[in-house]
Amino acid sequence: MTKTEERILKVWQEVFGREDFGIDDDFFELGGNSLMAMRIYMKLSEEVAGLEIDDFFECLSVRAIAKKVDGKIEQ
Secondary structure (H helix, E strand, O other): OOHHHHHHHHHHHHHHOOOOOOOOOOOOOOOOOHHHHHHHHHHHOOOOOOOOOOHHHHOOOHHHHHHHHHHHHHO
């Protein structure tokens, strides 16, 4: 797991209040909603460069969001 994936997963676990999922699980299938996406975004936006709120609706897993964020950093 990359550092970006680890950080995003930790925040997802905090917001969901559980740790029984992995980096490939779907945000909405886990019970996520737009309010939770905003909470996660607010917690991560200052720490994870390149993160945008739209990333949560385009990329539905920790791995997908981290990959997109890491791709933006490399550009």
